[in-house]
Amino acid sequence: MTIYTAASLKAELNEKGWRLTPQREIILEIFQNLPKGTHLSAEDLYNTLEEDGHPISLSTIYRTLKLMARMGILRELELAEGHKHYEINQPAPYHHHHLICVKCNKTIEFKNDGILKTGTKTAQKEGYHLLDCQLIIHAVCPTCQRSLIPL
Amino acid sequence: MTIYTAASLKAELNEKGWRLTPQREIILEIFQNLPKGTHLSAEDLYNTLEEDGHPISLSTIYRTLKLMARMGILRELELAEGHKHYEINQPAPYHHHHLICVKCNKTIEFKNDGILKTGTKTAQKEGYHLLDCQLIIHAVCPTCQRSLIPL
DNA sequence: CAACTTATTGAGAATAATCAGCAATAGGTG
DNA sequence: CACCTATTGCTGATTATTCTCAATAAGTTG
Ligand SMILES: [Mn+2]
Ligand SMILES: [Mn+2]
Ligand SMILES: [Zn+2]
Ligand SMILES: [Zn+2]
Numbered sequence: 001m002t003i004y005t006a007a008s009l010k011a012e013l014n015e016k017g018w019r020l021t022p023q024r025e026i027i028l029e030i031f032q033n034l035p036k037g038t039h040l041s042a043e044d045l046y047n048t049l050e051e052d053g054h055p056i057s058l059s060t061i062y063r064t065l066k067l068m069a070r071m072g073i074l075r076e077l078e079l080a081e082g083h084k085h086y087e088i089n090q091p092a093p094y095h096h097h098h099l100i101c102v103k104c105n106k107t108i109e110f111k112n113d114g115i116l117k118t119g120t121k122t123a124q125k126e127g128y129h130l131l132d133c134q135l136i137i138h139a140v141c142p143t144c145q146r147s148l149i150p151l
Numbered sequence: 152m153t154i155y156t157a158a159s160l161k162a163e164l165n166e167k168g169w170r171l172t173p174q175r176e177i178i179l180e181i182f183q184n185l186p187k188g189t190h191l192s193a194e195d196l197y198n199t200l201e202e203d204g205h206p207i208s209l210s211t212i213y214r215t216l217k218l219m220a221r222m223g224i225l226r227e228l229e230l231a232e233g234h235k236h237y238e239i240n241q242p243a244p245y246h247h248h249h250l251i252c253v254k255c256n257k258t259i260e261f262k263n264d265g266i267l268k269t270g271t272k273t274a275q276k277e278g279y280h281l282l283d284c285q286l287i288i289h290a291v292c293p294t295c296q297r298s299l300i301p302l
Numbered sequence: 303c304a305a306c307t308t309a310t311t312g313a314g315a316a317t318a319a320t321c322a323g324c325a326a327t328a329g330g331t332g
Numbered sequence: 333c334a335c336c337t338a339t340t341g342c343t344g345a346t347t348a349t350t351c352t353c354a355a356t357a358a359g360t361t362g
Contacts, residue, residue: 014358016301017308017359018309018310019309019310019357019358019359020358021309021310021311021357021358023310057313058312058349059311059312059313059314059351060310060311060312062350063311063350066302069253069289070253070254076289082321082348083347083349084348084349099273099274099277101279102221102282108277110273114265115269118263118265118266118286119286122261122263123288126250126259126292126293127292127293128250128288128290128292128293129296130290131289131291132287132288132289133287133289134286135269135270135285135286135287136284136285136287137270137274137279137281137283137284138220138281138282138283139280139281139282140280140282141277141279142277142278142279150167151217151218151221168330168337170329170337171329192319193319194319208341209341210320210321210322210340210341210343211339211341213319213320213321214321217320233318233319233349233350234319234320235319
């Protein structure tokens with residue numbers, strides 16, 4: 001949950017014997033410049049990169065997303081659509097959580113400082129190294145409460 | 152997030168034109184009698200039912216898990232293993248959250264009253280009908296911090 | 303900067319979880 | 333009991349994600 005630059009990403013990768021590649025650099029950049037509230041799936045990222053003129057194979061995309069999530073650079077979100085979404089993982093003033101309608105998947109972001117504190121404290125108490133901490137609220141939105149569509 | 156009995160399950164199903172079947176009743180019972188801290192996948196439930204002498208088809212299991220999660224009877228958990236897990240959804244004194252090691256998937260449950268309150272308040276403020284509210288902490292456990300296994 | 307080691311990439315095949323279609327069955331209601 | 337239709341259990345799709353492997357290219361060393 002730090003702010004990354006190409007340089008700090010390279011430093012952290014090299015420290016573990018890994019490498020900074022153009023692909024990894026571009027993917028980080030894409031996420032850093034995404035409008036607030038955007039959540040990308042692997043497929044979304046694939047298309048974005050293609051349109052951007054920097055095509056990257058799906059294999060590499062999946063590998064990079066997993067890598068960056070495990071480094072704490074990206075957050076892996078399960079937004080109830082059957083596939084994962086990702087967003088940049090930022091600290092305190094930008095850190096947020098998600099309220100999701102399980103029927104239409106409409107998602108609202110909200111902030112709450114106490115939760116990150118709780119997460120940090122809990123991880124620390126158990127000796128875990130914190131990567132991400134997210135409150136997920138599953139609910140039914142006002143529109144879907146009225147709708148007659150079953151399930 | 153209520154305590155269900157076969158009768159109250161039937162009432163809630165019938166109210167929506169749905170039916171209480173032996174399969175649904177048994178699945179509810181299984182979850183209610185699970186030892187604290189147990190999380191079942193669809194496959195786990197399938198096997199449990201088979202061993203129990205009450206075999207139910209995988210299709211029905213998937214359908215029932217989804218149904219009960221959307222009713223708020225079960226919680227759908229994404230415990231970083233590539234497939235969903237489920238547990239009974241209970242109110243205040245039993246309500247808990249999960250601290251997950253992204254490397255070995257070891258999961259620790261912990262309680263925190265404030266989070267459920269935050270979730271309830273947030274859902275209410277947006278007019279959403281709350282089903283479940285879970286804090287997920289992704290982290291690396293002490294053992295895996297020491298391990299040399301990459302990723 | 304040239305040689306060297308090995309992490310990484312891209313293409314395609316393989317896997318695994320979950321869903322869909324459909325005929326047969328069985329709840330709920332009167 | 334008779335009727336309507338939700339539900340079940342097969343089976344056969346989907347679809348997201350991972351694996352395999354040869355080719356490429358970071359990072360390091362002399
Ligand atoms: Mn978000
Ligand atoms: Mn649990
Ligand atoms: Zn909705
Ligand atoms: Zn671990």
